[in-house]
Amino acid sequence: MKLKKILAAVMFLAVIYELSARPKNVIFMIGDGMGFSHVKATSLYQHGEEGKLFFESFPHRGTVTTHPAGSDITDSAAASTAMATGKKAKNGTISMEIPGSGRELKTLLEVYKESGAYTGIITTTYINHATPAGFAAHSVSRKNYKEIARDYLEQTRPNVMLGGNKKSFWGSTFDFGRARVLGYHIVDNRESMISLRTEETAYLAGVFGKGHFPYEKDGLGDLPHLSQMTRAGLMVLDNNPGGFFVMIEGGRIDHAAHKNDIERMILETLEFEKSVKIAYEWVQKYPDTLLLVTADHETGGLEVLSSSGKGKFPAVRWSSYRHTAARVPVYAIGKDAERFSGEMDNTDFFRKILD
Numbered sequence: 001m002k003l004k005k006i007l008a009a010v011m012f013l014a015v016i017y018e019l020s021a022r023p024k025n026v027i028f029m030i031g032d033g034m035g036f037s038h039v040k041a042t043s044l045y046q047h048g049e050e051g052k053l054f055f056e057s058f059p060h061r062g063t064v065t066t067h068p069a070g071s072d073i074t075d076s077a078a079a080s081t082a083m084a085t086g087k088k089a090k091n092g093t094i095s096m097e098i099p100g101s102g103r104e105l106k107t108l109l110e111v112y113k114e115s116g117a118y119t120g121i122i123t124t125t126y127i128n129h130a131t132p133a134g135f136a137a138h139s140v141s142r143k144n145y146k147e148i149a150r151d152y153l154e155q156t157r158p159n160v161m162l163g164g165n166k167k168s169f170w171g172s173t174f175d176f177g178r179a180r181v182l183g184y185h186i187v188d189n190r191e192s193m194i195s196l197r198t199e200e201t202a203y204l205a206g207v208f209g210k211g212h213f214p215y216e217k218d219g220l221g222d223l224p225h226l227s228q229m230t231r232a233g234l235m236v237l238d239n240n241p242g243g244f245f246v247m248i249e250g251g252r253i254d255h256a257a258h259k260n261d262i263e264r265m266i267l268e269t270l271e272f273e274k275s276v277k278i279a280y281e282w283v284q285k286y287p288d289t290l291l292l293v294t295a296d297h298e299t300g301g302l303e304v305l306s307s308s309g310k311g312k313f314p315a316v317r318w319s320s321y322r323h324t325a326a327r328v329p330v331y332a333i334g335k336d337a338e339r340f341s342g343e344m345d346n347t348d349f350f351r352k353i354l355d
């Protein structure tokens with residue numbers, strides 16, 4: 001009996017040690033469609049030189065392969081599933097074992113939530129779009145917007161949800177009434193988000209506008225910038241002494257790249273970079289924080305031909321209007337950041353963060 005008690009105590013301590021060995025806070029930032037050339041073009045525009053974006057100075061850098069199950073080229077759903085669960089899935093799948101059993105795959109966000117951390121998803125696309133959905137929902141199809149929004153509220157319940165509002169002929173796919181009942185503080189414009197008393201907020205839903213956010217180049221009206229959502233979200237998330245996990249997406253880099261629109265692509269990437277700078281403040285405040293900056297795939301087959309100088313858009317060539325199989329970058333700083341040096345696959349994020 002006594003031996004059993006000692007064994008139980010040892011096991012308990014081992015579990016505690018195992019949990020505390022992980023980064024306490026994880027800020028997982030995804031530039032949707034942001035390949036190496038997107039980063040290079042943005043640095044040339046902003047600094048007149050390559051390699052000068054803030055996150056390019058992170059001490060640990062690597063390359064990531066992105067292929068999904070059964071294809072060479074991924075969509076955002078399969079890529080998000082791979083990063084969030086460590087498993088390859090078929091394009092279009094939101095964190096379910098497809099091909100395979102069809103069961104739900106546990107996501108990084110869910111693992112952190114179970115360990116008592118606060119969790120969040122922040123994006124400039126619809127809040128229930130593929131990339132955030134991969135972290136906080138389960139569905140056979142990325143197009144099941146209502147089901148994904150329902151998973152957010154009824155299953156994963158992230159503390160912070162900030163993004164665009166998917167609307168259709170039947171109205172919003174996000175159930176504001178239900179969110180209120182569940183204790184979410186709801187904001188729907190920049191002012192109400194910025195003036196929020198974050199210290200007293202445990203659940204925050206900001207579901208803005210009528211669709212994806214406008215591009216930075218076109219002006220956001222009364223919607224918040226990604227960097228402002230990043231700050232507001234982190235101020236809520238760090239209220240929990242048990243840590244947090246948040247996915248933050250620059251979602252419209254991909255959309256501009258699909259249109260081969262270099263100006264909008266660069267301005268979106270700059271706002272994403274600004275958001276990374278804000279996230280880094282939390283790495284400085286809480287050294288037990290891992291900050292990752294990566295992409296889900298490359299979009300556009302972009303190649304930079306030459307610099308046009310600081311403040312001017314560089315000369316580029318696009319070879320596609322779609323996603324490509326090109327490797328994408330990863331930049332890491334903070335706790336366990338050294339694990340992200342060199343070559344890796346998108347399914348490795350899960351293990352490298354949790355092991």
Ligand SMILES: [Zn+2]
Nearest residue numbers: 033254258299
């Ligand atoms: Zn895309």
